Amino acid sequence: MSRTSRCASLALIALLSGCSAVGPDYQVPDEAVIKQEKAQQSFDLADNAAVSASPLPDDWWRLYDDPLLDQLVRAALDGNRDVRLAYHNLRRAYEGYQMAHHAQEVEIGGSGSLARGQLSSEALALHEKLPVMNLADAGLTVGYQLDLFGKLQRATESAAASAQSSQAALDTARITVVAQVVRDYVEACHATEELHIAGQSLDIQQRQLDVAERLFAGGRGNQIDVARARAQTEALRAELPPFETKKAAALYRLAALLGRTPGDLPPTVAACTHAPQLSQPIPVGDGAALLKRRPDVRAAERQLAAATADIGVATAMMYPEVSLGASAGYTGMLEHMGDPITRRWAFGPHIAWHFPTQVDRARVRATEAGADAALARFDGVVLEALRETQTLLARYxxxxxxxxxxxxxRDAAKAAAEYSRTLYQEGRLAYLDSLDAERTLAASEATLAASEARLSQDQVDLFLALGGGWTTAAGAEPGVAAAH
Structure with missing residues (x-):
């Protein structure tokens, strides 16, 4: 290559190197809902003393101060199949980022061949037939793609954002599993409590039946009172199996969450008789903290970043692709390999480009529409997070x-039932009136127990909506942070 040619090539490369990545540089759009002031405000706590504006801790389940619950949560995070699936999806996304990140590395290759054959004399402008000979070729090639218009850079940005979205999906899986473990554990405990309450009501009614039978046998009662007492006794007995089924189902779900077969749980789990209670108000923080903490919001934001980077990739495809390459080796007869006459080498830039077509322009418009759709989805996730949290606060x-x-x-019904029971046993109150008081107490006890279970579920739902249970900083696997 002449001095003039070398200078021209270097000038071309220097000119092209001054180009920058095409397509928009990503930032959260100013019109995004998450940037609105109202989205960052404190929640309406409705003067509820059971919640506070304090920051939510990541390990919110420790607020219950239950060592067994801590043990179950740790076991679920280690063995849950959904967590394992999300983790391996993250591994795959991270390796995709690695491929994009290293796409601009220098590529080095080698080749070699050996054959016995005859070359065409005509192709070499010879008039005599060439003899059969041993032919050989060996060489090295080096290539480097210049990312002059940012195609590889934007592809790396897109892959990194996708990996971060997968990280958020893993956080979502962990948070969901933690909430499900706590929910099923407290449901099993509440089912035991409800079963105990139903059993107590049955015992009271059984004693009432015994009294009715003794009064009838002594001539002070009648057959109708005995029949009514027996009917009420059997009605209360029929309420026991549903609570037993409820408890068993919760334990089976809990075992599945831990990656175990049904029934493979510590005996202490089934022996829980009182659901753990919070010893302090639920810390909920504010809207700004919620939107930073919730992994579905982070995932939607990262998907928007990836879609924005894809615009740059599609735009860069309309520009030339420039690469630098070099090759060297030997080609000739085997017995001459290594001699100067078989030596070959080449060096120079390679430019490939096709004039943009309507297909290319349509591809850019399609990626722009994808980014607009990702922004709409991001806004929807933000609004849903705020709506869900505020709704659960109101319901709680x-x-x-x-x-x-x-x-x-319940307290009033209990007092009335005890007084009515005493009057009936003393013969100063009709049985029907006493039976009504017992029914009222049994119904009040069951309703209150169901309400206590509902409150526990409300607490877990609220913790889940708040995004508590995991953060990227605490949960990122080694190496994944490189994609951030």
Whole structure:
């Protein structure tokens, strides 16, 4: 290559190197809902003393101060199939990022061949037939693609954002599993409590039946009172199996969450008689903290970043692709390999380009539409997170108020039943009146127990909506942070 040619090539490369990545540089759009001031505000806690604006801890289940629950959560995070699936999806996405990140590395290759044959004399402008000979070829090639218009850079940005979205999906799986473990554990405990309450009601009614039978045998009662007492006894007995089924189902789900077969749980889990209770108000933080913490919001934002980078990839495909290459080796007869006459080498740039077509322009418009759709999806996830959290806060406040009223009702029904039972046993009250008081107490006890279970479910639902249970900083696997 002449001095003039070398200077021209270097000038061309320097000119092209001044180009920058095409397509938009990503940032959260100003019109995104997450940037609105109202999205960052504190929640309406409705003067609910059971919640506070304090920051939510990642390990929220420790607020229950139950060592067995801690053990179950750790076991689920280690053995849950959904967590394992999300983790391996993250591994795959991270390796996709690695492929994009290293796409601009220098490529080095080698080749070699050996054959016995005859070359065409005509192809070499010879008039005499060439003899059969041993032919050989050996050489090395080196190539490097210049990312002059940012195609590889944008592809790397897209792959990194996709890997971060997969990280958020893993966080979602962990958070969901933690909430499901706590939910099924407290449901099993509440089922045991409800079963115990139903059993107590049955015992009271059984004693009432015994009294009715003794009074009838002594001539102070009648057959109708005995029949009514027996009917009420069997009705209460029929309420026991549903609670047993509820408890068994919760334990089976809990075993599955831990990656175990049904029944493969520590005996202490089934022996739980009282559901763990929070010893402090639920810390909920504010809207800004919620939107930073919830993994589905982070995933939607990363998907928007990936879609924005894809615009740059599609745009760069409309520009020339420039690469630098070099090759060297030997080609000739085997017995001459290594001699100067078989030596070959080449070096220079390679430019490939086709004039943009309507297909290329349509591809760019399609990726722009994809980015607009990703923004709409991101806005929807943000709004849904705020709506869900505020709705659950309102429901929790209402259920607490209802629980207080039911507790007062149960206390009054209990006092009335005890007094009516005494009057009936002394013969100063008709049996029907005593039976009504017992029915009222049994119904009040069952309703209150169901309300307590509902409150526990409300708490778990609220913790899940708040995005508590995991963060990327705490949960990132080694090496994954490189994609961030």
């Amino acid at each position: 406040a209402d259920d607490l108020q209802r629980n207080r009223a039911l507790r007062q009702s």
